[in-house]
Amino acid sequence: MARATRVLSLLIVLLVSVHSGKARAQEVSLPAPRGYVNDFADVISPGDESMMANLAGELERVTTAQIAVVTLETTQPLVIEEFGVRLFEAWKIGQAGEDNGLLLLFALQDRKVRIETGYGLEGAVPDALADRIIRDTMVPFFRREEYSQGLLQATVQLADLVAREYGVELASLRSVPRAVPPPPSAARCGPGLLTLIFFMIMMILFGRRGGLFWLLLFGLGMGRRPGGYWYGSGMGGSKGGFSGGFGGFSGGGGFGGFGGGASGGGGATGGW
Structure with a gap:
């Protein structure tokens, strides 16, 4: 009986150790916010970064809603959806009680992009509309490696949608050149x-x-149904864990910190 008890205790310890090891393996280092635009992957041009920061700054001044744009090399070992929720909750994008924050998250090596919305903006940017912005605006630019332009045009659309939800217009929109997404090759x-x-x-x-x-x-089978939009099935890039290196300039636009918002878990993810 005593031997059986010792064996059972050993099994419990082993199970706890394995679980703790998995939990530690999933721990990632989250960067600290430096502004509305946080270009840790160094893919956004200084001019585009300035326009994006100005848009986000004006949006917060006139609506209190907050947009955070974040570029990373990779979100691994987490998928971009889980990383986005963790980053949103850690930074508390949006205002407390309003939850009117929005995160635009880009992972270069993983070839993934995510729009994460707070509870208060799920009406302004529903999941289907977030998906359309990814498919029709960002992905065509990303496939040509025009990452800066894709992120800028998506930020313009998202800021405009949020402003319309609040019944206001953003003067900064008039100074941003509009670019038509390139046709597919x-x-x-x-x-x-x-x-x-x-x-x-x-x-x-x-x-x-x-x-x-x-x-x-x-x-030759003309009647075959063509495939639809491809989101991307794999997580490319390094398998060695989350990549740090949070260097480089990040736009401010009068940034004073995020306000205590929470993620609603809504949004969309795409790949290229």
């Missing part, structure tokens, strides 16, 4: 568009001699 068009182009060429070549055309049409 042929390599990114997917099988649907390439198939359509192929059969348009075949129609031109064969004209009225439709027999061969329709044979090719059904033989």
